[in-house]
Structure formats: C-alpha cells, structure tokens
Amino acid sequence: MPDEQSFHMTPDEFRRHGHAVVDWIADYQSRIESFPVLSQAKPGEIRASLPVNPPAQGEPFDALLKDVEKLILPGVTHWQSPNFFAYFPCNASGPGILGDLLSSGLGVQGMLWSTSPACTELETHVLDWLVSMLGLPDKFLSSSSGGGVIQDTASSAALCALLAARERATNYISNQTGSDGRVVAYASTQTHSSLQKAAMIAGIGISNLRLIEVDEKFAMRPDALARQIEADRRAGLVPCFVCATVGTTSSNAMDPIDEIGRVCRENNLWLHVDAAMSGTAALCPEFRHLQNGLEFADSYNFNPHKWMFTNFDCNCFWVADRKALIQTLSILPEYLRNQATESGAVIDYRDWHIQLGRRFRSLKLWFVIRHYGVEGLQYHIRRHVQLAQTFAHWVREDDNFELAAPVPLNLVCFRHKGGDAANQTIMERLNRSGDLFLTHTKLDGKMTLRLCVGQTHTETRHVENAWKRIREEAEKVPA
Amino acid sequence: MPDEQSFHMTPDEFRRHGHAVVDWIADYQSRIESFPVLSQAKPGEIRASLPVNPPAQGEPFDALLKDVEKLILPGVTHWQSPNFFAYFPCNASGPGILGDLLSSGLGVQGMLWSTSPACTELETHVLDWLVSMLGLPDKFLSSSSGGGVIQDTASSAALCALLAARERATNYISNQTGSDGRVVAYASTQTHSSLQKAAMIAGIGISNLRLIEVDEKFAMRPDALARQIEADRRAGLVPCFVCATVGTTSSNAMDPIDEIGRVCRENNLWLHVDAAMSGTAALCPEFRHLQNGLEFADSYNFNPHKWMFTNFDCNCFWVADRKALIQTLSILPEYLRNQATESGAVIDYRDWHIQLGRRFRSLKLWFVIRHYGVEGLQYHIRRHVQLAQTFAHWVREDDNFELAAPVPLNLVCFRHKGGDAANQTIMERLNRSGDLFLTHTKLDGKMTLRLCVGQTHTETRHVENAWKRIREEAEKVPA
Numbered sequence: 001m002p003d004e005q006s007f008h009m010t011p012d013e014f015r016r017h018g019h020a021v022v023d024w025i026a027d028y029q030s031r032i033e034s035f036p037v038l039s040q041a042k043p044g045e046i047r048a049s050l051p052v053n054p055p056a057q058g059e060p061f062d063a064l065l066k067d068v069e070k071l072i073l074p075g076v077t078h079w080q081s082p083n084f085f086a087y088f089p090c091n092a093s094g095p096g097i098l099g100d101l102l103s104s105g106l107g108v109q110g111m112l113w114s115t116s117p118a119c120t121e122l123e124t125h126v127l128d129w130l131v132s133m134l135g136l137p138d139k140f141l142s143s144s145s146g147g148g149v150i151q152d153t154a155s156s157a158a159l160c161a162l163l164a165a166r167e168r169a170t171n172y173i174s175n176q177t178g179s180d181g182r183v184v185a186y187a188s189t190q191t192h193s194s195l196q197k198a199a200m201i202a203g204i205g206i207s208n209l210r211l212i213e214v215d216e217k218f219a220m221r222p223d224a225l226a227r228q229i230e231a232d233r234r235a236g237l238v239p240c241f242v243c244a245t246v247g248t249t250s251s252n253a254m255d256p257i258d259e260i261g262r263v264c265r266e267n268n269l270w271l272h273v274d275a276a277m278s279g280t281a282a283l284c285p286e287f288r289h290l291q292n293g294l295e296f297a298d299s300y301n302f303n304p305h306k307w308m309f310t311n312f313d314c315n316c317f318w319v320a321d322r323k324a325l326i327q328t329l330s331i332l333p334e335y336l337r338n339q340a341t342e343s344g345a346v347i348d349y350r351d352w353h354i355q356l357g358r359r360f361r362s363l364k365l366w367f368v369i370r371h372y373g374v375e376g377l378q379y380h381i382r383r384h385v386q387l388a389q390t391f392a393h394w395v396r397e398d399d400n401f402e403l404a405a406p407v408p409l410n411l412v413c414f415r416h417k418g419g420d421a422a423n424q425t426i427m428e429r430l431n432r433s434g435d436l437f438l439t440h441t442k443l444d445g446k447m448t449l450r451l452c453v454g455q456t457h458t459e460t461r462h463v464e465n466a467w468k469r470i471r472e473e474a475e476k477v478p479a
Numbered sequence: 480m481p482d483e484q485s486f487h488m489t490p491d492e493f494r495r496h497g498h499a500v501v502d503w504i505a506d507y508q509s510r511i512e513s514f515p516v517l518s519q520a521k522p523g524e525i526r527a528s529l530p531v532n533p534p535a536q537g538e539p540f541d542a543l544l545k546d547v548e549k550l551i552l553p554g555v556t557h558w559q560s561p562n563f564f565a566y567f568p569c570n571a572s573g574p575g576i577l578g579d580l581l582s583s584g585l586g587v588q589g590m591l592w593s594t595s596p597a598c599t600e601l602e603t604h605v606l607d608w609l610v611s612m613l614g615l616p617d618k619f620l621s622s623s624s625g626g627g628v629i630q631d632t633a634s635s636a637a638l639c640a641l642l643a644a645r646e647r648a649t650n651y652i653s654n655q656t657g658s659d660g661r662v663v664a665y666a667s668t669q670t671h672s673s674l675q676k677a678a679m680i681a682g683i684g685i686s687n688l689r690l691i692e693v694d695e696k697f698a699m700r701p702d703a704l705a706r707q708i709e710a711d712r713r714a715g716l717v718p719c720f721v722c723a724t725v726g727t728t729s730s731n732a733m734d735p736i737d738e739i740g741r742v743c744r745e746n747n748l749w750l751h752v753d754a755a756m757s758g759t760a761a762l763c764p765e766f767r768h769l770q771n772g773l774e775f776a777d778s779y780n781f782n783p784h785k786w787m788f789t790n791f792d793c794n795c796f797w798v799a800d801r802k803a804l805i806q807t808l809s810i811l812p813e814y815l816r817n818q819a820t821e822s823g824a825v826i827d828y829r830d831w832h833i834q835l836g837r838r839f840r841s842l843k844l845w846f847v848i849r850h851y852g853v854e855g856l857q858y859h860i861r862r863h864v865q866l867a868q869t870f871a872h873w874v875r876e877d878d879n880f881e882l883a884a885p886v887p888l889n890l891v892c893f894r895h896k897g898g899d900a901a902n903q904t905i906m907e908r909l910n911r912s913g914d915l916f917l918t919h920t921k922l923d924g925k926m927t928l929r930l931c932v933g934q935t936h937t938e939t940r941h942v943e944n945a946w947k948r949i950r951e952e953a954e955k956v957p958a
Contacts, residue, residue, distance in 0.1 A: 005936065019497075022494060043825045044824075046601065047601075054849075058851050090586060090588050094488030097583045105503070116518065117556075155833060166682075177684040178660040178662070180659070193810040193811075201680065204682065331679075363547075370533075371538065371540065373533075373534045379481060
C-alpha cells in the first residue's frame with residue numbers, strides 16, 4: 001500500500017534532479033552554436049519518435065532528461081542561439097530564467113491582491129521603475145491616474161486597449177448589450193497582425209479596422225488617418241481607437257506618435273502605442289526621440305521578453321486611466337470577494353487583463369533589472385544597435401545588395417538586387433545550412449530579407465559570419 | 480571598456496546560482512508549513528520595503544535571493560502549502576517545475592510549427608495521450624477532425640470557444656463586419672465569471688449571456704435552457720453557444736452534460752464543457768460518469784495546473800472541429816509565411832488561441848505524466864477525493880455544522896448553523912491564524928465555507944487539523 005507521499009518527488013530528489021536540469025541548461029548554452037539554428041525536422045518526425053501510449057507507471061527522472069536530449073532537441077529551433085536573426089528576438093538570460101524558476105517554486109496565484117500581496121506589489125513597483133527607466137510620461141505611474149501590468153503578449157495588451165477604447169466610446173454600453181457594428185478602429189497597413197485579430201475577437205470586425213496608408217518609410221500618414229476618421233464620422237460610425245507602432249514587425253518603421261497623437265486628441269480617440277520590440281531601446285536616452293509624443297498615449301506596451309533578456313512571457317502594458325481599463329474588464333463573483341478588494345486600497349490585477357489566474361511574473365523582471373542594472377541593459381542595447389548599423393553599412397557598400405527600409409535600431413531590411421527568386425533562394429539555403437536563421441517580409445511588393453540583432457549572446461563575430469555566409473550564397477545565385 | 484559578454488551570467492555562474500535557487504525551493508518545500516498560509520501583509524507594506532529607484536549598476540545574485548527571503552516571502556500566500564484549502568488548488572510538483580525550467584532554458588517560441596517543431600508536436604502528442612487518459616471522445620484526437628492545444632487558463636479557452644461558436648453561427652460574418660447584437664450565449668447562474676467576461680470581450684454583451692436557473696444541486700436545468708433558447712429564437716435572436724460545467728467553482732455542481740448536449744444538438748448550438756478543476760478526476764474511470772455526454776461537446780477543457788501537479792499555466796483545450804477554431808482565429812501576414820504552413824501538413828498553434836507567441840508548455844505536462852505514470856496520478860486524485868469525503872462525513876456527524884451542497888469529489892461546501900455572521904467570523908479567525916486558508920461562497924443566499932482538498936502534499940493530518948481548528952473557532956462563536 002503506497003503512503004500519502006508516494007510518487008511525489010521529495011525535496012532531496014528535487015535538489016538532485018534540479019541541479020541536473022540547471023547543469024543541462026548551462027551545457028546547452030555552452031554548446032548552442034553546435035546545433036543548426038533552424039530545426040531540420042520534417043513534419044511528423046518528432047511525434048513518430050514518441051511512444052503511442054502514456055506510461056502506466058512512473059519513469060525515472062534521468063530517462064526524461066535523456067529523452068529531451070535525444071527526442072526533443074532535434075526538433076528545436078534555437079531561438080537563444082547567437083546566430084538567430086529571424087523575426088524579432090525572444091531573448092533570455094540567467095537571472096530571468098532563475099527568477100522564473102522561483103516563481104514556479106512559489107507557485108502562487110496573483111489574481112487578487114489578497115491571494116499573494118507580494119505578487120501584486122512587486123509588479124506595480126517594477127512597472128513604476130520602468131516608467132522612469134524608459135522615460136515614459138508620469139501619467140503611467142501607479143501613483144497617478146494610470147498604472148502598469150504584466151500581460152503575456154503584445155497581442156493581449158492590444159486587445160485590452162481596444163476593448164477599453166470600445167467601451168469608453170460607447171459609454172460602456174457594448175459590455176452590456178454587445179457591439180453594434182458602428183465602432184471603428186485604426187491602424188496602419190504595417191501594424192502587427194494581432195490588431196486584426198483583436199478587432200475580430202472584440203466583435204468589431206476586420207472591415208471596421210481601417211488600415212491607414214504609410215509613407216515611403218512605411219510609417220502611418222497622420223493626414224490620411226485624419227481624413228479617414230472624418231469620413232467615418234460623417235458616415236455615422238463611432239471612431240474609437242488608433243494603434244501606432246514604435247518599430248513595426250515588418251521593417252521597424254516608426255509611426256509619428258506626436259502627430260498621430262494630436263489627431264487622436266482632437267477626435268477624442270484612444271491612442272495605443274505598440275513598441276513590442278523597440279520599446280526596450282528607450283532605456284537609452286539617445287533613442288527616446290523615436291517615440292516622441294507619448295504624452296498623447298492612452299496606453300503603451302513593450303515586451304521585455306523580446307529584447308530585454310527576460311524570458312517569455314513578459315509584456316509590460318501601461319494605461320493612463322486605469323479606471324477605463326478596470327471598468328471594462330471587471331467582474332466580481334461572490335467567491336472572489338474579500339476585505340482588501342472592498343477597501344479599494346489595493347490593485348487586483350485580474351481586472352487588468354483577459355485571464356483570471358496569473359503567475360508571479362514580476363520576479364524575473366525584477367531579477368533582470370537588478371542583475372544587469374540600468375547601465376548593463378543600456379550597454380547591450382547599444383551594442384545590438386551598433387552591430388545592426390554596421391551590418392547596414394556593409395549592405396550599403398555592396399553593389400549586389402540594397403537596403404529596403406531605414407534602419408533606426410537593430411533590424412536591417414535588405415535585399416539582393418537579383419529579384420525575389422534570388423532572395424528566396426539565398427534565404428532558403430542559409431536557413432537550411434543551419435549556420436544562421438533569418439526570415440523575410442515584403443516591402444514595396446518585393447521579397448525582402450530581415451536581419452534582426454537582439455539575441456543575448458550575439459557578438460561581432462556572429463554578425464560578421466552572417467554577412468559572409470549571405471554573400472557566399474549570393475555568389476551562387478545565377479546572374 | 481566592457482567586452483561583448485560583460486554583465487551576462489556565464490554558464491558557470493548560471494550553474495552556481497541555479498543550484499542555489501533549486502536548493503532554496505527544496506528548502507521552501509521542507510519548511511512551508513512554518514509560514515502562515517495566508518500572507519499577513521497589509522496593503523502597501525511590501526512596496527514600502529523596496530527601493531524607490533532601480534539600480535544603476537548590477538547587483539550580486541546572492542543579494543537577490545536574500546531579498547526574496549526577506550522582502551518577498553512575508554507577502555506570499557502559500558498556495559503550495561498542504562494547509563491551503565481555499566478557492567481551487569493550483570498545485571505543482573517537482574517534475575512540473577523542472578519541465579518548465581527546461582522550457583525557460585530552451586527559450587523557444589512555438590507560434591508556428593516551423594519556429595520549433597518539437598514544441599508543436601510534443602503538445603499535440605501529449606494532448607492526444609490525455610484524450611485516452613481521461614476517456615474523452617475520439618473526436619478530440621488530432622487524428623480525427625479535432626485536436627487539443629495548451630491555453631493559459633480556462634478563461635481564455637472559454638473565450639476561444641465562444642468566438643468559434645459566434646463565428647459558426649454567423650457564418651463567419653462577425654469576424655468581418657462585427658457582432659450585430661443578435662448573438663446569444665447560455666451558461667448557468669453558477670457558471671464561472673470568466674464566461675461573463677468572455678461575453679463582454681467578444682462584443683456579445685453581458686445581457687446576451689443568459690444565466691439559466693439551476694436545480695437544488697446547483698446544476699443547470701436543461702428544460703429551462705431549452706425554453707430560453709426557444710424564446711430567443713422567437714425574438715429573432717441567434718442562439719450560438721452553451722457552456723456547461725463539470726464542477727462549478729462555487730460548489731462543484733455537475734451540470735447534466737448529456738441532457739444539455741441533446742438540447743444543443745437539437746438547436747445546433749456549440750457546447751463548451753468547462754471542467755477546469757474536476758476534469759482531472761476523469762483520470763479515474765470511476766469518476767467519469769460525472770461527465771457523461773461529452774460526445775455532444777464541441778469543446779472541452781480542464782486545467783492540469785489546478786489539480787494535476789503541473790505548475791501554472793497549463794490549460795488543456797480540445798475542439799471537435801479544429802477548422803471552426805482556426806477559421807475564427809487565423810491571420811497570416813507575410814512575415815509569418817513559410818513552406819511548412821503552406822504545405823498544410825502541420826499545426827500552427829498561433830491559430831488556436833488569442834496570443835501569437837507561446838512557450839514550450841507541453842514539456843512540463845509530459846514530465847508530470849511520465850514521472851507519476853497514469854497510476855501515480857490516479858492514486859493521488861483518489862486520496863484527495865477520499866480525504867474530502869471523510870471531511871464531509873465529519874461535517875454531517877456534527878450537530879453544529881451542515882453540508883451546503885453535494886460533495887461529488889474534493890470540494891466540501893459547509894456551514895456552521897449559527898448563520899452568516901458566525902461563518903464569517905470563523906473563516907476570518909482561521910485565516911488570520913495562518914494555520915490554514917479557506918474561502919467562502921454564497922449558496923441559497925447563505926454564507927458558505929468551502930474546503931477544497933487538492934494540494935500536492937496534503938495528507939490526512941492536514942485535513943484532520945483543519946477540522947479540529949474549525950471546531951475550535953466555532954466553539955468561540957456566541958450561541
């Protein structure tokens with residue numbers, strides 16, 4: 001007969017196996033450059049190696065770790081490799097990982113202040129720290145009318161902002177009786193696809209999300225925005241929301257926040273600013289001009305899990321008027337009532353996002369900021385920008401290549417002059433080689449390669465090698 | 480001049496600090512009963528102990544760990560304590576924590592199959608395993624028309640189900656042009672508050688979520704549901720969705736899935752089944768009858784992060800028709816296009832939920848299942864149910880107390896016969912004592928105490944002590 005603690009891992013076993021996992025990760029970091037960056041697995045290959053049925057009896061921990069090495073690693077695309085230049089980075093660091101491990105070990109729920117006060121208060125505190133670290137307007141401080149919260153992703157943050165805007169514009173009637181098809185939102189043709197998804201989810205509909213045209217730098221045109229708002233108003237619609245982007249996903253374009261903000265202010269629209277990757281650059285004062293005009297923003301967000309060494313998921317989202325957000329998302333059933341909530345003296349973060357449950361995510365962010373210090377973080381952001389600028393310089397100097405967009409920070413959009421097929425071939429060969437991983441976009445209708453410098457351990461030699469390999473593959477392309 | 484790797488934690492430092500964190504967690508597990516379960520912190524107390532400004536220079540890792548002990552722990556409510564009987568559990572285990580640590584170490588994004596094939600394929604595989612482990616209908620298997628995905632929480636799962644239902648009922652027109660205020664959804668008065676939140680988010684509106692009355696066991700009345708649907712149809716509305724619950728949050732009531740399912744089938748409504756905590760009980764064949772009728776369900780979900788030893792977040796969500804879900808949530812911008820997606824041979828999980836980014840959450844679930852084996856998991860679920868049944872027996876035998884609802888599994892709803900004030904006093908004194916933590920609900924208009932047995936390390940002695948302490952506090956209540 002098993003006793004009550006049978007099957008559980010004892011604290012001593014946890015110690016032993018935990019050390020083994022930590023060591024495995026340290027070793028993984030040391031040998032990460034030995035793997036092909038993009039997994040070479042074929043569809044179905046990983047599944048085919050797994051047993052059809054779950055085990056009836058438990059297995060020793062060592063067997064699990066061996067299977068990670070043998071069965072899982074071949075199917076991993078190494079996002080933490082210094083040769084990863086694809087998409088946007090999703091970088092991590094020792095202090096981030098260990099802060100998150102502590103969060104798992106504590107295993108608390110932060111849905112209400114009372115369900116773990118430290119979970120709420122550390123989060124509020126660190127998000128207030130970031131307001132000053134990033135030079136954001138004081139209205140986003142919890143001591144003013146606003147405040148910050150950790151969301152999972154920029155997609156969820158955008159959805160929450162859109163919902164709050166919808167409700168403010170309809171006087172909180174949509175929440176009661178449903179959206180009536182008259183609410184309209186605005187983004188640019190270059191805005192992240194999550195805004196279209198948010199419009200669908202919120203019952204606003206994709207056709208009521210206007211995609212405003214962009215200028216030659218792929219930035220939203222404020223004059224076109226103003227004209228569209230005016231036309232929609234004349235048609236009896238209810239404009240409510242604009243999303244402006246600091247560093248679009250496709251090409252790192254910078255929407256003119258200041259001018260867009262004035263249009264929003266004149267028309268009483270909610271301005272959400274999405275700085276998912278590029279927001280981290282504001283740690284360095286010299287890059288803050290890229291988001292001039294934030295005093296007009298009703299909400300702002302960036303992802304420390306992209307470029308600030310904090311492992312996924314960690315999106316920081318601020319609102320200028322927390323009441324508008326809370327009024328949109330709050331529901332209080334009896335089983336969640338408690339004295340602290342009713343006193344009004346505390347924040348209950350469940351009213352700040354979609355989910356009810358929430359983990360202690362501020363621990364990892366706190367660890368990252370304290371481990372690096374503001375100056376350590378600034379140092380690495382400047383390095384990454386410098387490396388990307390150097391790469392852009394090489395592209396400019398090479399007769400076979402051209403830049404496809406401005407390079408304000410750490411993303412370089414470029415192309416071989418040989419046309420779409422040539423660029424497609426170059427990209428596929430590079431990615432198949434496993435030496436590096438980069439992805440593409442389309443700009444001015446043309447296939448464009450993207451090289452984004454933002455991985456924690458990317459050094460000069462990795463960027464030099466990327467350029468060498470790109471030119472090697474380019475030479476094989478028929479003229 | 481710092482070099483390129485300055486400030487980063489080296490692999491050797493990570494090893495050293497990582498061992499320290501693992502040891503800290505092992506020690507925390509060993510001494511967890513020495514802390515008051517519910518944090519005794521006052522609003523603002525934790526923040527007041529933190530420095531006003533972020534550090535300019537980095538700090539040694541040891542200082543961070545010391546501050547967790549000194550500044551954070553006093554603000555922690557110990558969800559992992561064996562004396563935690565509040566809300567629903569959010570239990571964790573060694574293998575779950577270490578699987579999650581590996582996920583942090585690998586740091587991959589699973590938004591597309593191609594961004595890390597193992598992340599997608601292991602998830603599909605483990606969710607197929609669970610279909611057989613829980614005795615769910617085959618239609619939820621990825622090899623049929625359906626399939627499973629890991630969501631963060633049951634709130635998000637319910638939202639996705641509601642959205643898919645809204646779109647199916649409107650022929651995918653809402654996604655394009657917005658919700659038109661005619662769509663209606665159904666839950667019971669006892670359904671989790673996240674359904675109201677989902678109706679608000681989806682632009683359906685709270686007043687278009689009908690809360691159907693319940694019977695004396697707090698279960699939804701299928702006859703009342705059928706009548707309401709009929710009335711709504713006659714009013715020209717578009718009924719689209721029903722949420723039935725296996726184990727409500729308030730009292731663990733079991734909605735009659737079979738009868739509700741027949742009503743849904745007759746009316747062509749999407750049936751979503753929320754088994755957030757209680758779904759885990761289906762690991763044991765003797766409890767599966769509680770969810771008879773799942774063959775009628777279009778979607779189903781439960782939370783391994785509640786009662787299956789898998790640390791938060793981990794919600795398992797299945798749909799019978801994956802096309803309906805994907806068609807609702809898919810957006811494909813150029814920068815995410817890739818050959819694997821276009822081949823149609825792979826799953827891209829970003830189309831199965833709200834977020835784009837996603838972490839490798841199946842690792843921890845895989846670790847838990849393999850560590851315990853199906854029989855180990857069954858053993859602990861049966862223990863928890865048995866402990867709750869024993870507690871219910873004690874309540875029944877005591878003249879001062881009464882049960883407030885049936886006890887199908889591991890949640891006991893009970894009250895002192897002295898009335899609301901007596902129960903409020905008993906609860907507050909118990910929680911303030913730190914010896915245990917339990918919460919309340921309202922049933923039949925009366926304040927009701929809830930004791931939920933589901934923490935990983937809860938043994939007979941903890942439940943015995945809870946009952947002893949409850950009776951002690953009850954004796955102090957004026958008659």
